[in-house]
Structure formats: structure tokens, C-alpha cells
Amino acid sequence: MKNSGKSIHNSISDSVFKIINYTFLFICFMIVIFPLMNVVSTSLSSPKAVAAGKVWIWPVEPSLVAYEKILGNKQIWTGFYNSFFYTFFGTLINVILTIMAAYPLSRKDFFGRQAIISIFVFTMMFSGGMIPTYLLIKDLGLINTRWAMIIPNALTVWNVMLARTFFQNTIPVELYEASELDGASDTVIITKVVIPLSAPILAVLTLFYAVGHWNSYFNALLYLKSQELMPLQVVLRNFMSSVNLIQNMLGPITKEQAELISLVDVMKYAIIVFASIPVIILYPFVQKHFVKGVMIGSIKG
Amino acid sequence: MNNNMAKGVNRKSAWVKIKKHWQLYFVILIPLSYIIIFKYIPMLGAQIAFKNYNIGKGIWGSPWVGFKHFIDFFRSYEFKRLIINTAGLSVYQTLAGFVPPIILAVSLNYAENRVIRKTVQMVTYMPYFISTVILVSIMFQLLSINGMVNQVVKAIIGEPIQFLGEPKWFKTIYVWSGIWQTTGYNAIIYLAALAGIDQTLYEAAIVDGASIWKRIWYIDIPGILPTAIILLIMSTARILEVGFEKVYLLQNNMNIQSSDVISTYVYRVGLVSMQYSYSSAIGLFQSVISLIMLTLVNAVARKVSETSLW
Numbered sequence: 347m348k349n350s351g352k353s354i355h356n357s358i359s360d361s362v363f364k365i366i367n368y369t370f371l372f373i374c375f376m377i378v379i380f381p382l383m384n385v386v387s388t389s390l391s392s393p394k395a396v397a398a399g400k401v402w403i404w405p406v407e408p409s410l411v412a413y414e415k416i417l418g419n420k421q422i423w424t425g426f427y428n429s430f431f432y433t434f435f436g437t438l439i440n441v442i443l444t445i446m447a448a449y450p451l452s453r454k455d456f457f458g459r460q461a462i463i464s465i466f467v468f469t470m471m472f473s474g475g476m477i478p479t480y481l482l483i484k485d486l487g488l489i490n491t492r493w494a495m496i497i498p499n500a501l502t503v504w505n506v507m508l509a510r511t512f513f514q515n516t517i518p519v520e521l522y523e524a525s526e527l528d529g530a531s532d533t534v535i536i537t538k539v540v541i542p543l544s545a546p547i548l549a550v551l552t553l554f555y556a557v558g559h560w561n562s563y564f565n566a567l568l569y570l571k572s573q574e575l576m577p578l579q580v581v582l583r584n585f586m587s588s589v590n591l592i593q594n595m596l597g598p599i600t601k602e603q604a605e606l607i608s609l610v611d612v613m614k615y616a617i618i619v620f621a622s623i624p625v626i627i628l629y630p631f632v633q634k635h636f637v638k639g640v641m642i643g644s645i646k647g
Numbered sequence: 648m649n650n651n652m653a654k655g656v657n658r659k660s661a662w663v664k665i666k667k668h669w670q671l672y673f674v675i676l677i678p679l680s681y682i683i684i685f686k687y688i689p690m691l692g693a694q695i696a697f698k699n700y701n702i703g704k705g706i707w708g709s710p711w712v713g714f715k716h717f718i719d720f721f722r723s724y725e726f727k728r729l730i731i732n733t734a735g736l737s738v739y740q741t742l743a744g745f746v747p748p749i750i751l752a753v754s755l756n757y758a759e760n761r762v763i764r765k766t767v768q769m770v771t772y773m774p775y776f777i778s779t780v781i782l783v784s785i786m787f788q789l790l791s792i793n794g795m796v797n798q799v800v801k802a803i804i805g806e807p808i809q810f811l812g813e814p815k816w817f818k819t820i821y822v823w824s825g826i827w828q829t830t831g832y833n834a835i836i837y838l839a840a841l842a843g844i845d846q847t848l849y850e851a852a853i854v855d856g857a858s859i860w861k862r863i864w865y866i867d868i869p870g871i872l873p874t875a876i877i878l879l880i881m882s883t884a885r886i887l888e889v890g891f892e893k894v895y896l897l898q899n900n901m902n903i904q905s906s907d908v909i910s911t912y913v914y915r916v917g918l919v920s921m922q923y924s925y926s927s928a929i930g931l932f933q934s935v936i937s938l939i940m941l942t943l944v945n946a947v948a949r950k951v952s953e954t955s956l957w
Binding site: 374377385388444473501532561579586 | 661664665667668670671672674675677678679681682683684685686687688689690691692693695706750751754755757758759760763764766767769770771772773774776777778779780781784785787788789793795798827830831832835836839856857858859860891892895896910913914917918923926927930931933934935937938941
């Protein structure tokens with residue numbers, strides 16, 4: 347009797363929980379999606395409707411005028427090409443170097459493993475700092491070259507540790523022993539055994555590095571000077587701030603100027619969307635791997 | 648090596664091990680040289696913090712000045728402001744950002760409807776992939792005088808707020824936009840911790856008639872507490888490390904009073920005003936404090952929970 351009373355009480359309390367829980371998740375969903383919808387919808391609305399503050403979650407008076415303007419801008423395409431270049435070659439070098447570091451460090455019979463791991467890990471805790479690194483890049487003659495966007499970030503120690511944990515946990519030692527008995531050398535083991543078994547970690551590494559390159563701003567700010575080399579993030583930033591400046595300087599304005607200003611405002615939204623497109627397209631495919639990557643990282647190797 | 652050889656017949660000597668895997672040394676040589684050149688040489692380069700760097704004489708040839716730059720920094724007008732801003736921002740960020748991912752993870756964990764669960768997860772991770780430049784641009788737009796937020800503000804209090812032009816708003820904007828961006832991502836780690844909880848605990852609790860609220864309080868929360876404590880302790884070690892990009896991008900002349908942090912100051916003094924030695928000293932001060940904090944905090948973590956970084 348007592349038990350059944352309790353379970354009725356519980357089923358009410360559990361139903362209350364479920365209602366609260368789904369409401370909470372709905373609120374979280376809205377908090378994240380609403381600003382994004384607003385940005386996308388504004389970029390697709392007419393400048394007039396935007397200036398009148400009519401756009402909330404859906405486009406008002408749909409118009410592609412802002413996209414036509416930005417897609418006709420040469421700087422944007424240069425930035426897009428540059429970002430693509432840095433992302434592609436940067437990621438390629440990243441993944442190769444990461445595997446080259448992670449595989450030897452995952453072999454327990456690799457003499458000197460602990461010492462080398464310490465050398466790697468210490469760099470996560472201490473660094474020479476922004477200025478000495480800048481001076482090194484300068485002394486190497488990399489300032490204002492495409493290499494400056496690739497070399498200073500060629501390897502992330504955290505990702506090395508991630509790949510190392512993956513190798514240790516997924517590739518059985520017996521496999522190495524068997525291959526060695528067959529006379530396979532280490533280079534053969536890497537190319538014929540390790541790489542074919544590593545699709546998940548290769549996906550995770552590619553994802554982490556590629557998103558990092560595509561989104562990076564800091565290195566361009568530090569190491570690049572010429573406009574032709576700038577990645578899309580810098581082009582976007584310059585566009586956002588230069589237009590703000592014009593707006594602030596104008597003072598009293600005519601009707602034409604006001605129209606121009608609202609068009610430029612919508613163009614800002616459009617360029618935000620444009621710069622995010624590659625990540626948005628890839629996102630559904632990479633999401634799964636991304637979660638996996640964070641999970642591997644949370645297991646101590 | 649001799650020591651190893653002396654250890655007896657059962658253990659392979661170091662030399663045999665090295666010979667067996669000689670190819671691995673060639674493989675790791677490239678990433679290892681990379682780390683030495685691009686991470687350790689700048690550490691040696693940090694000696695300019697104790698010198699008066701002169702471009703003609705280079706890092707090694709410039710004259711020593713001891714702790715002069717450090718003392719200048721401690722005595723400078725900016726010192727107090729930078730420490731307060733940097734530590735204030737990271738403490739605010741740590742405290743405000745601590746609970747949301749835990750609630751989100753527990754909530755997702757109890758969402759039985761798979762479609763809802765997957766959709767909310769997918770959407771809440773998404774902001775993590777948005778670049779800092781884009782995040783800041785979105786904030787510029789939404790917080791501008793005509794933006795979405797000020798439409799609401801105008802409806803309530805009558806006039807718009809200059810969110811990015813007033814120092815008092817800076818930290819709040821910085822921290823809550825960060826929470827918006829990273830809560831979904833941070834929840835993944837807690838979801839992993841929840842998945843690791845022994846299922847028989849729940850079965851026993853259900854048999855005993857425990858409601859979901861009680862199961863959360865007595866099983867889930869204790870189950871993820873070690874992870875939460877480690878993350879919390881580790882973030883205290885990073886008290887003087889605030890990401891450069893976002894602060895720099897949100898900074899302007901009007902809010903600089905509360906938005907100037909160590910890294911942005913180092914950039915301004917070092918790369919814009921070219922005072923290489925002075926700014927290196929400030930950067931080195933920050934790195935050393937972080938290293939000390941990390942070591943201390945790791946020792947505490949080891950005592951408290953048997954979990955530590957090393």
C-alpha cells in the first residue's frame with residue numbers, strides 16, 4: 347500500500363519533471379537559434395524593412411540585393427580563396443605532423459617515450475609569449491608570407507595527445523607484434539596498419555584543425571600585412587569596422603545616404619552568413635566526429 | 648644506457664629497443680624539431696624581458712637590464728587595472744559558466760524523445776563552430792542601436808543602450824556571449840560522465856521508488872561532481888589567461904577601461920608601439936604566474952580527487 351502511494355506520487359512528480367525538462371530544452375534551443383535566424387533572415391530581407399526594424403525571425407520583403415553586392419566584391423573572393431588555401435594546406439600539414447608525433451608516442455616499447463611526451467606537454471603549460479614568437483617568425487623571414495598562416499600553427503600538442511590516446515585504446519598491441527613477426531618495419535606498420543584503422547581519429551583531427559584554420563584571425567593580425575594575403579575573417583572584420591566608421595563620421599544625412607547606410611547594414615549580415623557557409627555546410631557531417639573527439643579527449647590516456 | 652644493460656637478461660637493453668624502432672626516431676624527429684624550434688626557441692627568446700632589446704644587436708647581443716621592465720610594469724598606472732580586468736573577467740567567466748553545461752547535460756540525459764534530444768544537441772553545439780570574428784560581428788549587429796536587442800530595450804525603457812560603448816557592460820557581454828557559444832560544447836564532457844555512471848544504481852533507485860528529481864540529486868550530481876571539480880580547479884589556474892581574440896575584437900576606445908586585459912596590452916605595447924622588451928616582460932609575468940598556478944592547482948586536485956593532469 348505504502349509503495350503504491352509513493353509510486354503515484356512519483357509518477358506525478360516525474361510528469362512535472364518531464365514538462366519542465368522539455369520546456370527547458372525548448373528555451374535552450376530558442377536562445378541559440380533565435381540570434382542565428384535573425385542574422386540569416388536580416389541578410390535576406392530588403393534594406394528598407396531592416397531599417398524599419400521589422401525583421402525578427404523570418405525574412406521580410408525577401409531580397410538578395412545584399413548578396414549581389416558582396417558577391418561582386420573582389421576582396422571578399424580573395425579572402426575566400428586565401429582562407430581556403432590556408433585551411434587546405436594547413437590542415438594537411440597538421441594531420442601529417444600530428445600522426446608522425448602521436449604514433450611513436452603511443453608505442454609503449456618506444457624508448458624515450460616519457461621524455462619526449464614531457465617535452466611536448468610542457469609547451470601546453472608554458473610559452474615564450476606573443477612577442478618572442480613574433481620575433482622568431484620575423485627572423486625566419488615568414489612575416490607577410492603565406493607560410494606565416496601555416497607554420498606557426500603546424501602542430502597542436504593537445505591533438506597529438508588525442509591521437510595518441512586513440513591509437514593506444516583502439517589498436518591492439520598484438521597487431522603490432524604480428525606485423526613485426528611478418529617482418530614489417532615501423533614505416534610499413536604506419537602506412538599499412540595504423541592509417542587504415544584510424545579513419546575516426548583522422549576525421550576528428552581534420553575537423554578540429556580545419557575549423558581552427560578557417561576561423562583564425564590572430565595569426566593574420568600578427569603576421570600578415572598585404573591585403574592580397576588576408577583570410578576571409580580579416581576581410582570580414584575590416585568591412586564591419588570600416589563601415590561603422592563611415593556611419594559615425596557622416597553626421598546629418600540625406601535620404602540617399604540613409605538608404606545606402608541601410609543597404610550596407612544588410613550587407614554586414616550577408617557577409618556574416620557568407621563567411622559561415624563552409625562551416626554550416628560541413629556541420630551536420632562533422633558533428634558526430636566532433637562529439638567523438640571530445641569524448642576521446644575526456645578519457646585520460 | 649649502461650644502467651639499463653646492467654638490469655639483467657630479462658629486460659631488453661635500451662640500445663636494442665632503440666635499434667628495433669630506429670625508424671620511429673626518424674618519424675618523430677620532424678614534429679619534435681618543430682616543437683623545439685617554434686615553442687622552445689621563443690622560450691629562450693623570452694630573455695629579452697631582462698634585456699633592452701635592440702633590433703641591430705638581436706636577442707642574444709642586447710644588453711642585460713635585470714628586472715627593470717618587471718618593476719616598471721608593477722609600478723605602472725596600468726598594472727592594477729590590467730590585473731583586475733583580467734582576473735575579473737576570468738573569474739566571472741568561470742563562475743557564470745560553471746552550472747549551465749551541467750544543467751543542459753542532465754536535461755538532455757533525461758530527454759527520452761530521441762528526435763528532440765538530437766536536435767537540441769545539434770543546435771546547441773553549433774555556436775562552438777562560429778569564429779570569434781563572426782560571433783563578435785553578430786554581437787555588433789544585434790547590440791547596435793537598431794539591432795534586435797535594442798528593439799526590445801527601446802520598447803521597455805524608451806531609449807537604446809550603447810552596449811559596446813559603455814565600460815560597465817563589457818564583462819557581461821563578453822561572459823554571456825561566451826556561455827551562449829560554449830555551453831553545448833561543454834555539456835558533452837558531462838554527458839560522457841553521465842554515461843559512465845553505473846546503470847544498476849538507477850535500477851536500484853527505481854525499485855526503491857525514487858523520483859527523477861531524487862535520482863538526479865543522489866546519483867547524477869555525485870556522478871559528475873569529480874569531473875566538475877576538476878574542470879573548475881583547472882580554470883582557476885588560468886585566471887590570468889583570457890583569450891586574446893575576442894577581447895581584442897570587442898575592444899574600443901570607449902570600453903577600454905574595463906576591457907583592457909594583459910594579452911591585449913602586450914599586443915598593443917609590443918607589436919603596435921614596438922616596445923619588445925617591456926611587453927615580453929609582461930607576457931612572461933603572465934606565463935610564469937599561470938605555470939605556478941597550474942602546478943599548485945594540480946597538487947590540490949590530486950589530493951582532493953585522485954585525478955590530476957600529471
